[in-house]
Amino acid sequence: MLNFHFYNPAQIYFGKGMEDHVGEYVSQYSNQILLHYGGGSIFKNGVYDRVTASLRKAGVRFVELGGVQPNPRLSLVRAGIQLCDENNLDFILAVGGGSTIDSAKAIAVGVQNPGDLWDYYMDPEKPIRGALPVGVVLTIPATGSESSPSSVITNEANNLKRSIASPKIIPKFAVLNPEITYTMPKYQIACGASDILSHLMERYFTPVDHVDFTDRLLEASMRTVLDNGPLALQNPTDYHVRAELMWVGTVAHNGLLNTGRIGDWATHHMEHELSGMYDIAHGAGLSIMTPAWMRYVYRENVGKFIQFSRRVFGVEYPLDDPRALVEEMLFRLETWYRRMGLPVRLSDVGIGTEHLEEMARRCMLGRGKDGHFKVLTETDVLRIYELAL
Amino acid sequence: MLNFHFYNPAQIYFGKGMEDHVGEYVSQYSNQILLHYGGGSIFKNGVYDRVTASLRKAGVRFVELGGVQPNPRLSLVRAGIQLCDENNLDFILAVGGGSTIDSAKAIAVGVQNPGDLWDYYMDPEKPIRGALPVGVVLTIPATGSESSPSSVITNEANNLKRSIASPKIIPKFAVLNPEITYTMPKYQIACGASDILSHLMERYFTPVDHVDFTDRLLEASMRTVLDNGPLALQNPTDYHVRAELMWVGTVAHNGLLNTGRIGDWATHHMEHELSGMYDIAHGAGLSIMTPAWMRYVYRENVGKFIQFSRRVFGVEYPLDDPRALVEEMLFRLETWYRRMGLPVRLSDVGIGTEHLEEMARRCMLGRGKDGHFKVLTETDVLRIYELAL
Numbered sequence: 001m002l003n004f005h006f007y008n009p010a011q012i013y014f015g016k017g018m019e020d021h022v023g024e025y026v027s028q029y030s031n032q033i034l035l036h037y038g039g040g041s042i043f044k045n046g047v048y049d050r051v052t053a054s055l056r057k058a059g060v061r062f063v064e065l066g067g068v069q070p071n072p073r074l075s076l077v078r079a080g081i082q083l084c085d086e087n088n089l090d091f092i093l094a095v096g097g098g099s100t101i102d103s104a105k106a107i108a109v110g111v112q113n114p115g116d117l118w119d120y121y122m123d124p125e126k127p128i129r130g131a132l133p134v135g136v137v138l139t140i141p142a143t144g145s146e147s148s149p150s151s152v153i154t155n156e157a158n159n160l161k162r163s164i165a166s167p168k169i170i171p172k173f174a175v176l177n178p179e180i181t182y183t184m185p186k187y188q189i190a191c192g193a194s195d196i197l198s199h200l201m202e203r204y205f206t207p208v209d210h211v212d213f214t215d216r217l218l219e220a221s222m223r224t225v226l227d228n229g230p231l232a233l234q235n236p237t238d239y240h241v242r243a244e245l246m247w248v249g250t251v252a253h254n255g256l257l258n259t260g261r262i263g264d265w266a267t268h269h270m271e272h273e274l275s276g277m278y279d280i281a282h283g284a285g286l287s288i289m290t291p292a293w294m295r296y297v298y299r300e301n302v303g304k305f306i307q308f309s310r311r312v313f314g315v316e317y318p319l320d321d322p323r324a325l326v327e328e329m330l331f332r333l334e335t336w337y338r339r340m341g342l343p344v345r346l347s348d349v350g351i352g353t354e355h356l357e358e359m360a361r362r363c364m365l366g367r368g369k370d371g372h373f374k375v376l377t378e379t380d381v382l383r384i385y386e387l388a389l
Numbered sequence: 390m391l392n393f394h395f396y397n398p399a400q401i402y403f404g405k406g407m408e409d410h411v412g413e414y415v416s417q418y419s420n421q422i423l424l425h426y427g428g429g430s431i432f433k434n435g436v437y438d439r440v441t442a443s444l445r446k447a448g449v450r451f452v453e454l455g456g457v458q459p460n461p462r463l464s465l466v467r468a469g470i471q472l473c474d475e476n477n478l479d480f481i482l483a484v485g486g487g488s489t490i491d492s493a494k495a496i497a498v499g500v501q502n503p504g505d506l507w508d509y510y511m512d513p514e515k516p517i518r519g520a521l522p523v524g525v526v527l528t529i530p531a532t533g534s535e536s537s538p539s540s541v542i543t544n545e546a547n548n549l550k551r552s553i554a555s556p557k558i559i560p561k562f563a564v565l566n567p568e569i570t571y572t573m574p575k576y577q578i579a580c581g582a583s584d585i586l587s588h589l590m591e592r593y594f595t596p597v598d599h600v601d602f603t604d605r606l607l608e609a610s611m612r613t614v615l616d617n618g619p620l621a622l623q624n625p626t627d628y629h630v631r632a633e634l635m636w637v638g639t640v641a642h643n644g645l646l647n648t649g650r651i652g653d654w655a656t657h658h659m660e661h662e663l664s665g666m667y668d669i670a671h672g673a674g675l676s677i678m679t680p681a682w683m684r685y686v687y688r689e690n691v692g693k694f695i696q697f698s699r700r701v702f703g704v705e706y707p708l709d710d711p712r713a714l715v716e717e718m719l720f721r722l723e724t725w726y727r728r729m730g731l732p733v734r735l736s737d738v739g740i741g742t743e744h745l746e747e748m749a750r751r752c753m754l755g756r757g758k759d760g761h762f763k764v765l766t767e768t769d770v771l772r773i774y775e776l777a778l
Contacts, residue, residue, distance in 0.1 A: 001404075001628075001629055001632045001633070001636075002404070003403060003404025003405060003407070004401075004403050004404060005400065005401065005402055005403070006400075006401040006403065007398070007399075007400045007401070008397070008398075009396070009397075009398035010396075011394065011395075011396045012393075012394065012395040012396070013394055014392060014393050014394070014395065014648070014649070015390075015391070015392025015393060015649075016392060018392070210629035210632070210633075212613060212616070212617075212633060213609075213610070213613040213633045213636055213640075216610070216612055216613055217606055217609050217610070217640075219609065220602075220605035220606050220608065220609040221602070221605070221606070223605055224602040224605055227601070228601075239390075240390055240599035243390045243599070243649070244390070244599075244601060244602045247390075247602055247648065247649070248602050251602075251606075251645070256640070256645065259401075259403070259636065260404075260632070260636070
């Protein structure tokens, strides 16, 4: 176990009807804010009306900036920074999923730091001096951004997707009402569950040993996603199923499950290139890249993969043929993805070999190598893309 | 799953040598503090020297108050309040285990609230307006008080042990160095592990259903205690074993594992009467009271006990005889306690029937009923004490 510093001061308000109180929560910080959101779903499901009613009741003035897209764009972030500057807004309320929250965090950093915002995303070492406080009303359980210290933004000028991380951008509060997720399209629920599962797997496959407590917490969390994902598709209005998924999504990314260890994250980075190049959802990219990554790297630490296969997927095969054991786990993992309606091969979404080399090259831009469980070169990344065909 | 608010802003500094930086951490809050500790162990193991050197280096002036005893006393708390008032101390650094931390929290509340401090402990509804900030250098993994919102104090005038809870008394930071625990007596390690396990079981046995995610996190945590407890006794200087125990002890009580559910806590309360009446360690009282409580209540929700027996203790007996299955789990639990050198019956520590009725009566003072998994009357509590004979 490595030395660590753990700190997550996000206030979580979880449960039915919690969004009706968001005005009270916001007014502890500010009374003139940027209200940031994505497309039309919050207008259809009533969340926009309930949130704005609560803000008005609490006397909070808000300027609106909608239009956040999946894989949130730098250009909208720049517009948000300008809006905050022009209107002296000193708080950002993100109403949406990970894209909206990440966009809000980017605006928060842009307002309070000198120079061009994109420089901070290209250089993870560049110090972030401050950030406007951000609050969240979560509508999509997936990224964990509602209590995480990170933000991922796509620069449409060069199609690069990059991230920043700082405790300064942990949201001050997040409102989580599982009922809000009832009307989500099934494919979006599936992609969200895939993203949560991936956050847990990225952390699980660590080069650090003697981390059994956090291993077990991660296994517990993965079991929760695996059990509740299919139930959420079958019974969209089962409150408890949605509650389990929503809460595990937050805990997966709040830092606790990463204490004393470092994650791998190569799968996420390879997926970022995939969804940067093609119009594919992040969760669907992950369900394609994860099995390929596993097949390529498992020999690096067979024991870890055996533990994962046994404890998470219940594969109790004899240990004298680890490859058969791991392949059985992969069969069960791929079956789960397919049951969730997600692709597990590039060919499932009509992608061939045409851009694999370019994606492998771009994946290494500003990095050189990638991953921690197994350190990958550009050649390794290309082989993994090929395994995913 | 119940609605909940989760908030734990404690900063955790975990790992080797962390206590050498405590002066830096304290100086972010104050430069004149109360340094609060217990007996002689911190002088023998060098912790006192390292902490005071770090405070001096950071320019922090400190007034010392040692002498905290197990089951910390109200009289010393009152002395601490007076010291803070007389010397204008506005921060308390607790160097020790749960007793020292709980005593520091009590002083912190006493300084900033009107009236008699004990009234707050006797009336959990009495609002706590504020508290001095508290920091911790943890020397004993056990109570989880280093990041919890609670404090337990014994009033030696009437021998009552009572608690308060408020987010205002969550420590600002806690320094956790597993190396500090190497020199702890084995019996103290065992009692600490028993206390951690009990915090997890108190939360696990809830009347709330649909809490599988937190159930699984609790099971993961219990497995960690069960696996690492005996290893800690066998290899006192195994860093990783001590690290697992120390971190699970904190996480067990930081609020996360209680989200969306309510715990039982009757076993803790019955134990408080036991260690209030007799000179017995809290962890040893728990290893006596827990099996007795389980035998008395398991029929209340057999399914929960079957799940516990299977997932935590690996009892894969057929389900057609739940009593045999639960008894096998109890055999394994009691075997674990005995392996840890802990008693499992009152007779193991020479206690007979002489005060059982008095303890049952006192357990109900100010409560009327107790427990949530099964609500217990005074008669129930007496029966459980008798089962523990």
